[in-house]
Amino acid sequence: xxxxDAASIEAKWQEAWTEAESFTATMEGGKPxxxxxxxxxxxxxxxxxxxxxxxxxxxxxxxxxxSTGHNVLHxxxxxxxxxxxxxxxxxSGGHPKDWTYSNIDDMVEQMKxxxxxxxxxxxxxxxxxxxxxxxxxxxxxxxxxxxVYRKNAVVNxxxxxxxxxxxxxxxxxxxWRSGAEVERRELTQWFFRISDMAEELLDAIDGLDDWPAxxxxxxxxxxxxxxxxxxxxxxxxxxxxFDRVEVYTxxxxxxxxxxxxxxxxxxxxxxxxxxxxxxxAAFCAECRKGATTEEALxxxxxxGFDTGLTVRxxxxxxxxxxxxxxxxxxxxxxxxxIFGCPAHDxxxxxxxxxxxxxxxxxxxxxxxxxxxMPEDGGEAYVPPKSERVIYVRGFAGExxxxxxxxxxxxxxxCEDNGVGQGVTKFRLRDWGLSRQRYWGCPIPVVHCEACGxxxxxxxxxxxxxxxxxxxxxxxxxxxxxPTWRDCACPACGRPxxxxxxxxxxxxxSSWYFARFTAPHxxxxxxxxxxxxxxxxxxxxxxxxxAILHLLYSRFFARAMHITGHxxxxxKEPFNALFTQxxxxxxxxxxxxxxxxxxxxxxxxxxERDGAVVVRATGEQAEVVPSAKMSKSKNNVVDPAExxxxxxxxxxxxxVLSDSPPERDVEWTAAGAEAAARHxxxxxxxxxxxxxxxxxxxxxxxxxxxxxxxxxxDVTLGIESFGFNAAIARLYAFTNTLAKSKxxxxxxxxxxxxxxxxxxxxxxxxxxxxxxxxxxxxxxxAAEWPQADEAxxxxxxxxxxxxxxxxxxxxxxxxxxxxxxxxxKLALGHHAVVKALEGSAPKKxxxxxxxxxxxxx
RNA sequence: GCCCGCGUGGUGGAAUGGUAGACACAGGAGACUUAAAAUCUCCAGGCCCCUGGGCCGUGCCGGUUCGAGUCCGGCCGCGGGUACCA
Numbered sequence: 001x002x003x004x005d006a007a008s009i010e011a012k013w014q015e016a017w018t019e020a021e022s023f024t025a026t027m028e029g030g031k032p033x034x035x036x037x038x039x040x041x042x043x044x045x046x047x048x049x050x051x052x053x054x055x056x057x058x059x060x061x062x063x064x065x066x067s068t069g070h071n072v073l074h075x076x077x078x079x080x081x082x083x084x085x086x087x088x089x090x091x092s093g094g095h096p097k098d099w100t101y102s103n104i105d106d107m108v109e110q111m112k113x114x115x116x117x118x119x120x121x122x123x124x125x126x127x128x129x130x131x132x133x134x135x136x137x138x139x140x141x142x143x144x145x146x147x148v149y150r151k152n153a154v155v156n157x158x159x160x161x162x163x164x165x166x167x168x169x170x171x172x173x174x175x176w177r178s179g180a181e182v183e184r185r186e187l188t189q190w191f192f193r194i195s196d197m198a199e200e201l202l203d204a205i206d207g208l209d210d211w212p213a214x215x216x217x218x219x220x221x222x223x224x225x226x227x228x229x230x231x232x233x234x235x236x237x238x239x240x241x242f243d244r245v246e247v248y249t250x251x252x253x254x255x256x257x258x259x260x261x262x263x264x265x266x267x268x269x270x271x272x273x274x275x276x277x278x279x280x281a282a283f284c285a286e287c288r289k290g291a292t293t294e295e296a297l298x299x300x301x302x303x304g305f306d307t308g309l310t311v312r313x314x315x316x317x318x319x320x321x322x323x324x325x326x327x328x329x330x331x332x333x334x335x336x337x338i339f340g341c342p343a344h345d346x347x348x349x350x351x352x353x354x355x356x357x358x359x360x361x362x363x364x365x366x367x368x369x370x371x372x373m374p375e376d377g378g379e380a381y382v383p384p385k386s387e388r389v390i391y392v393r394g395f396a397g398e399x400x401x402x403x404x405x406x407x408x409x410x411x412x413x414c415e416d417n418g419v420g421q422g423v424t425k426f427r428l429r430d431w432g433l434s435r436q437r438y439w440g441c442p443i444p445v446v447h448c449e450a451c452g453x454x455x456x457x458x459x460x461x462x463x464x465x466x467x468x469x470x471x472x473x474x475x476x477x478x479x480x481x482p483t484w485r486d487c488a489c490p491a492c493g494r495p496x497x498x499x500x501x502x503x504x505x506x507x508x509s510s511w512y513f514a515r516f517t518a519p520h521x522x523x524x525x526x527x528x529x530x531x532x533x534x535x536x537x538x539x540x541x542x543x544x545x546a547i548l549h550l551l552y553s554r555f556f557a558r559a560m561h562i563t564g565h566x567x568x569x570x571k572e573p574f575n576a577l578f579t580q581x582x583x584x585x586x587x588x589x590x591x592x593x594x595x596x597x598x599x600x601x602x603x604x605x606x607e608r609d610g611a612v613v614v615r616a617t618g619e620q621a622e623v624v625p626s627a628k629m630s631k632s633k634n635n636v637v638d639p640a641e642x643x644x645x646x647x648x649x650x651x652x653x654x655v656l657s658d659s660p661p662e663r664d665v666e667w668t669a670a671g672a673e674a675a676a677r678h679x680x681x682x683x684x685x686x687x688x689x690x691x692x693x694x695x696x697x698x699x700x701x702x703x704x705x706x707x708x709x710x711x712x713d714v715t716l717g718i719e720s721f722g723f724n725a726a727i728a729r730l731y732a733f734t735n736t737l738a739k740s741k742x743x744x745x746x747x748x749x750x751x752x753x754x755x756x757x758x759x760x761x762x763x764x765x766x767x768x769x770x771x772x773x774x775x776x777x778x779x780x781a782a783e784w785p786q787a788d789e790a791x792x793x794x795x796x797x798x799x800x801x802x803x804x805x806x807x808x809x810x811x812x813x814x815x816x817x818x819x820x821x822x823x824k825l826a827l828g829h830h831a832v833v834k835a836l837e838g839s840a841p842k843k844x845x846x847x848x849x850x851x852x853x854x855x856x
Numbered sequence: 857g858c859c860c861g862c863g864u865g866g867u868g869g870a871a872u873g874g875u876a877g878a879c880a881c882a883g884g885a886g887a888c889u890u891a892a893a894a895u896c897u898c899c900a901g902g903c904c905c906c907u908g909g910g911c912c913g914u915g916c917c918g919g920u921u922c923g924a925g926u927c928c929g930g931c932c933g934c935g936g937g938u939a940c941c942a
Contacts, residue, residue, distance in 0.1 A: 042942050082942065155940075166940040214860055218937075221859050294938050298857040328857095347857085428939090435940065505942070544936055546860075551939095581935095658868045658880070662861095670881055671868075677894095678880090684895090728870075728879035735879095738896095800875040805923040807875050845922050851874040855922050 004683035006647025006676075006764070013767040014115055022066070022780050023117045025073040027532050034070040035533050036062045037513055039541030039549075040077045043125070044084065045103035047110035050542075052639045053655040054580055055116055057723065058540050060656070060760040062117045064718050067759070067784040073533050075516040076111070076118045078104050080125035081132075081440045082505045083166060089471045096439040097467065100127055110640050114648045115763055117780075122519045126508035131515065132441040133462025134524040135507065139444060140455050141563035147193050150453070153432050156292050157185035161474040164436040173290040177474075184288045189434035190443060190501070194555045198223050198426035201554055210576030212662075215546045222547050224427025226250045229411050230335065231420020233261055233311035236320060239272050245311060245323070248334035248425065252414060253406035254341040256393040257362040259352050261311050261323045262304065262338050266331035273307055273325075280305060280325065287327040302351050303327045314419045315395070326351065332429055342374065349380040363389040366400060431552060433504045436476045438469060440502030448489035448496035457490050463498070476500055509549055510556035513539075513573060514566060525565045534570040543579040543662075550577070578721055581663040642672060649762035650676040656723040656761055678731070679765055682754065685738055686769040689751040692744040699741035706736045707750045708791035714757045715787070723761070730758060748773050753785050801826050802853040803835045811852075819846045826852040 017023065027033070038058040041051055055076075062074040085096035104125055111118075124131050142148045156165040160178035164187075169176045194201075202223045205216045229252035232244040245261060263270055265287040274281040283305040290296055304324035313319035321339070328347060329338055342352035343361040352359055359375045366388045372378030383389060385403035397409030411422040434443065442463045444456035456463055466484040469477035478485060478500040489496035511524070517533040518526035541549075557573040560566040566573075642651045654675040710733035717726025737750055752773050759766035759779045770779040794815055799822065801809040809831040813822055823846050826832060832841075835856050843855040 039942095044942095079942070084941080164940075167938095168941045170940095218860050222937090222939090224859095292940085295857075298938090300857095431939075437940085504940070506939095509942080542936090542942095543861080544942080547937060548939065549942085660869080663869090674881060681895090724868095724879085725870075731879050798875085802874080802923070805874095805921095810875070843922060845874090847874060851923085853874080853922050 004680040004765070006649060006679075009768045010113070010115060010648055010764040013764045014113075016767070016778060017115075017117075017780065020778060020781070022778065023062075023072075023074065023119050024121065025075070025119045025533075026071060027529070029071065031069055031071045033073065033533060034062075034065040034538075035073045035517075035536045036065065036538045037075065037516070037536045037540070039539070039545060040079050040509070040512060041107065042082060042084070043078045043080050043100055043103040043107055045106050047107050047639050049639055049642075049655065051111075052114065052651055053661075054540060054542075055111070055114065056652045056655055056761070057578070057580060057661055057721075058538075059114075059116045059652075059763075060718060060723060061538050061540075063760040063763060063780060064784065066117065066780060067756070067782065069783070072117070073122075073516065074117055074119060075122040075519070076116075076120070077123055077512060077516065077519075078107070078125040078127075079505065079509050079512075080104065080127040081502075081508055083437070083439070085439045086437060086471060093471075095467070095469075097127070097465075100125070100439075113643050114639075114652065117763075122516055124515070124519050126441075126505075126512065127439075129462045129464050130520070131512075132508070133464075134515070134521075135441050135503070135511070136444040136456070136461045136463060137458055138511065138524050138560065138563070138565065139503070139507075140458060140461075141565070142192070142559055143445075143455055145559075145563055147559050147562070148190055148433075149193065150188055150190055151430075152186045153189050153191075154184040154186055154292055155189075155436070157183045158474075159183055163474040163476075167291065167293050170291040170293075170296075173296065181289055182291055184290070184292055187434070187436075189432050191430040191432050192555065192559070194431045194552070195426060195428050197555060197558060198428045199225070200558070201428075201551065202426075204554070204572060208572065208574075208577075211574075212577060212579055215543075215550070215577060215579065218546045219551055222428065222551065225424060226427070227407070227411075227422065227424050228252065228334075229414055229420050230423040231314060231414060233314065233321070233339070235269075235323075236310050236312055238269070238309055242269050242272060245269060245337050246335040247337045247339055248423065249339060251341065251344065251403075251407065252410040253391070253394065253396070253403065254344050254362045255313075255315065255339070255410065255414075256395060257341040257343045257360045258313060258321055258339040259342050259348070259357045259359065260340045260355075261321050262326040262329050262340055262351075263323065264329040264331040264336040265325055265327060267325075267329075267336040269323075269337075270325045273309075280307065283325060287325075297328065297330070300327060302347060302354065304351060304355055306355070314414075322357070324351075324355070333427065334425060342380065344374075344380055344382055346380045346382065349374055360393065362393045363391045363403075363406070366390050431504075431506075431555070433507055434501040435504055436479075436500075437502055438465070438471075438477045440505060441508060442478075443499045443501050443503055445499045446487060446489055446496045447499065448492060448494065450494060451489055451491040451496075454489055454491045454496070460490070478502070506548060506552050507556075510552045511560060513553070514557070514560065514570070523565070525560070527565075527567065530565075530570060531567050534566065535573050535575045538576045538578065539574040540578045540580060543581075546579065550574070578661070580661050581659065646672060646676040647679075647764070649679055649765045653679060653727070653762050657727040658724060660724050661721050678734070679762060681738070682734060682758070682769065683765065685734065686751050686755070686772050689737075689744070689747040690772050692747055694744045697741060697743035697746070700743055700746040703736065703740045703742040703746050703750055705791050706733060707753050708787045709733075710757060711753060711785050712787040712792060715784070718760060726757075727761065730754070733757075755779060756782060756785050797849055799826075799849075800851055801829060801832060802851060803832065804855055805853060808832075808835070815849070817848075819848060822846050822848070822852060826854065 036058050038054050062072050065072050080100050085100050088094060088099045089096050126132060156170050158165050158175035158178050158180055160180040161175060165175055165182060170182050173182055174180060175182055202220060202225055205219055208216060228248055228250040230246060230248045232246050235243055235245055265284040270284055274284045304326040307323045307325060309323040310320040311323055313321060329336065340348040340351060342349040342359040361373055361375060365371055374380050388400055388402050390400050391406060394406060396413035397406055414420050415422060442465060444461060444463045446454045446456060448454050466481055469481060471477065485498050485500055487496055487498050513536050514525050514530060518529040553573060557566055558571050561568055561571050639651060650672060654672050657675060658671060710729060713729045714726045717723065717729060733754060740747065752770060752775050755766040755769040756779055766779045796812050797815050798810050798812050800807050801811060809829050811825050811829060813825060823844050832854055841854050841856055845853040
């Protein structure tokens with residue numbers, strides 16, 4: 001009898017699959033198609049346990065679908081443009097291209113031993129000119145259709161390095177290298193008109209039945225449809241050309257609680273005022289310092305500047321409100337101006353208290369009469385809009401009504417009286433795609449003094465990145481590359497300059513799923529292939545992409561339909577989405593003399609007398625039980641090492657086994673060893689079964705019944721992404737099988753079924769067991785087993801009996817027993833009789849097949 | 857700040873509103889062995905009387921329900937996103 005030797009088994013069966021071309025996607029054979037896709041990785045160079053888990057999940061689905069008779073497309077590629085390559089070049093002097101491609105080679109090397117059912121012939125990286133050239137063609141088609149345009153937008157500007165910073169390169173409002181305070185600077189940049197599709201992108205979410213509800217909710221909130229009132233305040237003494245300020249509010253019902261008018265520092269009125277008022281100019285300049293993120297803006301201390309101007313309240317010609325420039329008002333949203341109602345907005349209240357502005361409640365709580373009013377020092381009263389409130393300074397609708405009703409009534413009233421109009425607005429902004437960086441897809445346009453912005457001719461694509469660049473000075477090397485930058489105008493032929501901005505890497509990942517259907521076509525897609533393979537039937541990736549990547553991809557699919565690159569049916573490109581959790585690992589840390597944490601590799605610590613100590617020094621380490629694997633914390637487990645020690649099947653089995661797929665999984669060495677032990681056990685059981693005596697035995701039926709139950713449960717587990725539950729079921733079935741007194745034939749049939757059920761998770765071991773037990777051909781080519789309904793029938797069931805909702809006893813009844821019979825049996829139970837003490841039960845609830853509850 | 861999740865034994869976790877703790881890890885006891893490894897069998901949420909049972913228990917507080925880990929409201933803690941990390 002041979003021992004379980006993962007290394008040789010895995011190599012053998014991987015070769016067999018390659019030989020049989022088991023994973024080459026074809027459109028032949030008249031089978032239904034299934035497209036399973038995991039979010040492609042950034043080529044950091046190191047395959048991570050999180051990747052292993054992500055790809056194993058996709059692999060389970062892909063292999064299961066192959067077994068159920070589908071043509072399966074399961075491709076892999078690399079999201080290869082982006083900042084880390086440039087950072088590496090700056091840090092160690094290499095070239096982003098060399099760094100990236102060498103990392104890709106390394107990662108493919110690490111991925112292949114996992115035995116994933118990938119069609120490697122379709123692999124590409126987004127930094128391949130073949131790919132980004134087609135992306136440039138898409139850009140030009142989008143431009144042609146008016147889906148792209150240019151406008152000004154702010155960036156993080158590092159005034160010392162004279163360069164644009166990404167948000168993550170700004171720490172506490174300072175540039176990460178220079179340490180200089182970051183400024184917000186406007187540049188002319190390219191934008192996709194995604195906000196034009198806001199309504200459609202929002203409404204279509206309702207049709208995404210197989211997406212997680214939380215992702216749909218996040219997207220809905222991100223797009224953010226709001227109904228409000230747009231109206232103007234008359235400016236009483238404004239500068240030349242400014243006699244009114246347009247305001248948008250979602251709470252027009254609070255108009256009589258207005259306390260001040262706030263405008264963005266970037267509002268045209270603020271810009272006009274700062275021209276001849278140095279104090280205002282200084283304040284606006286101060287506001288423009290710091291990072292551009294929403295988080296930074298929201299968390300910053302609320303600051304305002306009283307312009308000295310006033311506006312007239314639209315309802316009362318004697319009521320003037322002061323005009324403040326305020327740092328928390330965004331020019332991007334609404335009109336860049338708001339009226340402050342401190343009684344019903346926490347931010348406005350903070351502002352009003354700081355600048356001693358009046359606080360006037362418009363409505364009060366209908367339920368909680370004792371609450372302190374904001375004018376008396378209480379908190380701002382901001383109930384849900386669906387809650388009924390009592391309007392004390394209302395002007396439209398009933399005195400007691402919900403906020404929603406109050407808003408609707410206020411809009412109607414204002415429209416009737418010529419004070420503005422109801423407007424629907426969206427929070428979603430257009431997608432800025434310009435990046436002032438080298439390692440990205442060049443934007444294929446040319447700037448000509450005579451012709452303006454001229455699209456590059458399609459026959460000149462790809463506009464390839466030049467290789468001869470250096471990163472020794474900050475900034476975009478394309479800007480200072482004369483032979484690349486200087487070119488002829490495609491329209492008039494005169495000297496012109498290339499656009500030196502490259503595209504946001506989100507563009508690269510917004511259509512790669514479509515490109516996989518025809519990865520080498522000389523147009524962005526091949527419509528016949530796209531028609532056949534799209535949509536992605538199952539998309540799998542991290543929850544961190546819930547909003548941006550998925551929303552951008554949904555936009556791109558629509559834009560690609562408009563430009564003729566995808567069929568109408570592919571407008572929503574992902575039929576089903578699954579978001580998996582992270583792989584975490586304990587962190588072992590000690591502290592140095594200065595109290596700073598020192599991190600230790602798992603291999604460098606050991607347990608002694610219940611404490612974890614650093615092996616080399618004996619020093620006791622603090623254990624942070626579960627943290628996202630991160631290089632800087634030294635808690636990364638290298639999949640290559642696990643595969644080398646235990647084999648790919650063990651790694652695959654473990655990452656699926658302990659945690660539900662959508663949750664984080666904690667990697668533990670003990671868990672991996674246990675997985676390895678279990679797989680050896682399966683191998684041993686299979687060897688025993690192969691050798692066991694023929695002939696029927698008494699245990700046959702019981703075993704076969706369990707087999708059919710396992711088939712039912714595991715199939716359901718796989719289909720519902722309950723991989724951990726499926727594995728728990730496989731453990732249980734393996735235990736049954738190991739203890740079974742059944743004869744050889746029943747054991748072999750059960751073990752073959754076990755091999756098939758395990759095959760999506762542990763494909764190599766399954767092939768080995770399958771062949772050991774005389775299975776025909778490859779497991780991957782065998783038809784998925786079917787549970788026999790007749791074998792699943794149970795004739796008795798144990799029902800718990802509750803008395804007043806607490807479990808007190810149980811009875812065994814026939815599966816088909818009527819409610820009356822069950823009730824009679826339950827009431828006759830001595831525990832029930834005792835509890836009733838001779839009186840009749842108040843109520844008896846019988847849930848057939850589930851429970852009995854007697855209320856006494 | 858705002859939006860979205862998550863929180864169950866020593867540990868990872870299971871549980872269509874219906875027996876809380878399946879399955880596994882670590883642990884304990886035993887079998888086999890000269891011994892160890894491997895393997896196999898059994899025990900195992902906490903507390904209390906111990907035949908049988910009783911009480912408590914799913915982050916905290918409250919609510920709905922015959923019945924709540926699950927639904928609702930409010931807190932606390934952790935994680936993801938926050939438009940230039942991918």
